[in-house]
Amino acid sequence: MPYSIARTGRALPDVGTGTYLGVVVIAAALTLGTGLTAARRAIRMPAVEAVTR
DSSP states (O other): OHHHHHHHSSSSOSOOHHHHHHHHHHHHHHHHHHHHHHHHHHHHSOHHHHHHO
16 A cells, blocks of 8 residues: 555555456455365265265
């Protein structure tokens, strides 16, 4: 934030809304993909075997 204030005179960085939305979309997609992958692995393994591991 100090760099942004020194460069533009504002606290917010000088980037468009699309940049912020892009970061949010990518982060959400990665989180969803990781969660679904972990859930798929957990569901495929029998419960008794998962507990003993």
